[in-house]
Amino acid sequence: MSDRLTQLQICLDQLIQQFNATINYVNTNSEPSLLDEDEPNSYSNMAANAPVPQAQQQQQAQQQQAPAQAQQSQQQSPAAQAQQSQGQSNSGGSKNAATPVQEEANFDNTVNELSTDLILKSRQINMLIDSLPGIGVSPEDQLSMIYELSADLKLVEEERIAKIKEKDALLKVLERLIADVATGISDTRM
Numbered sequence: 309m310s311d312r313l314t315q316l317q318i319c320l321d322q323l324i325q326q327f328n329a330t331i332n333y334v335n336t337n338s339e340p341s342l343l344d345e346d347e348p349n350s351y352s353n354m355a356a357n358a359p360v361p362q363a364q365q366q367q368q369a370q371q372q373q374a375p376a377q378a379q380q381s382q383q384q385s386p387a388a389q390a391q392q393s394q395g396q397s398n399s400g401g402s403k404n405a406a407t408p409v410q411e412e413a414n415f416d417n418t419v420n421e422l423s424t425d426l427i428l429k430s431r432q433i434n435m436l437i438d439s440l441p442g443i444g445v446s447p448e449d450q451l452s453m454i455y456e457l458s459a460d461l462k463l464v465e466e467e468r469i470a471k472i473k474e475k476d477a478l479l480k481v482l483e484r485l486i487a488d489v490a491t492g493i494s495d496t497r498m
Contacts, residue, residue: 316437
């Protein structure tokens, strides 16, 4: 597990990605509207009157092709329709063209979900910030904590060195035992 500052940096990066994804979703899926309703010919409304982006045109064309494909499937034989409906039910359902009311409801639900994700990530960031040391702690208290941690670190380091010496001693004993066993085996074979 990483330290709190690294976690905070990761959360901030994720928040930026979520902001970017949310703005991109709203930008590509919302209907253009006038920004300044008092003055329809203002410069701020030129973006609303601009041509539709190419990605949005492709999306609209795909939505218009869906009803044409539905008409073609109605003209197919009943056996072909049954096969196609089985294939669609296996793949998760049919792709019918959604009505504008359904599209608006889906858009609203998605925007609500994205905004909830942003709020949750913001709360997570606030919790990480609140857990950082130094907030509400005087510099003297921080120094005393550092001295205590330094003393604990020295004790742990001494224990580590003692364990290393113990390990080295045990290795020497083990080497002697292995040498004695090897010598004993070779003496019995002669």
